[in-house]
Amino acid sequence: MGHKLPEAGADWTDLKQQMLDFGSGDADWRHGRTGMYVFFAGDDVLKVAKEAYTLYMSENALGPYAFPSLKRMEQEVINIGSSLLHGPDDGCGSMTSGGTESIFLAIKSARDRAASRGVDITKANIVVPYSAHLAFDKACHYLGLEIRKIPLAEDHRADPAAMADSVDSNTILVAGSAPAFPHGLIDPIEEIANIALKKDLWMHVDACVGGYFAPFAAMNGAELPSFDFSVPGVCTMSADLHKYGYCAKGASTVLYRDKDLFSHQQFDCDQWPAGRMVTPNIAGTRPGGAVAAAWAVLHYLGQEGYRTKAKLVTDTREKLEAAIDKSDDLVVWGKPQLGLIAYGSKILDIQAVWKKMFFDRGWFIGTIQEPAGIHMMLTPAHADVIDIYIDDLNTCVTEVKEEGGSKPTEEFKYSG
């Protein structure tokens, strides 16, 4: 149905009400009903993000000289990210619109460095685990690179030996995730970085989900494998503020080990009448609001706030894991250590369980296809509802068994 610009403007109070009504059928993230898309850390955090966003909503991060405020806040955010992930205190990198852009820029930088070293980039490839986010595929599609996705090891994490076997003279980058989206597991980053060191390749760590979570889980005592700039050979990391950083959407960081590597991200051009433009990101105009909200939320929560939220999330994950372990029908895929969990069944049709959870019980949760399973990104909002979730899960499992669904899911090609 067509929708045209109204001839006359309308009253904001009415419009606001209409817009609120539009949302009446949306997933209820505020009450922990979603397993993806929204990382809600409480109304207080949301208020800070909203107010900070609107303070700088009209300003444009494209203009650092016009808006030294945004330049300062962006650099301070980068410094925070870099120091949390054991990069230089005087951080190198940029804020971007999200994980996809951060990954894109890291791959672009690797490509441009390779070109500057005389590599024929029309033949270049990157080697990543099969679990790497599809943002890697998208970047390669846009940049004209080949992507080699290497099957995972038995434990659902990257298989560094198989990755090494796929590297050839046209490889420019290897990568791992911390954690990977599908199973929520941290890849063996040190082993992958060793390949990069031996072959002089660019190494990227995709910590879009873990970058602003894992450091706090580690401070709380989780024994995590090294996954950041503390690992020699890691050149770049992507870490999303709009996930477990609880910042307003449109905020990620792409971080570099040093300025030399970062220099490959810049786009510098003067071939038009208006003059020279130097931009590090894909975007021209960049929302000042996203920068300001990120700066505000990081300072509002501080280390203590993030540690408290991380504990809520890991406690919730452990509770769910314990319930799954107790069940004879369900199994957690791998050994998650952060906020993500994927579980399935060796004997039950997990797709049937997911359908019941999703459609009958109102849990807006995702799925994975290999192995078939249910996927959850746990957030602080889930702490209050995890008992209800577990009860519902047990009931749905019983119903599926009663209805004769006692066979593993054969084909499962839907992801919420």
Ligand SMILES: Cc1ncc(COP(=O)(O)O)c(C=O)c1O
């Ligand atoms: C591991 C990982 N990398 C990258 C991304 C892409 O992030 P975005 O959706 O912000 O572009 C995601 C999104 O969930 C992710 O989980």
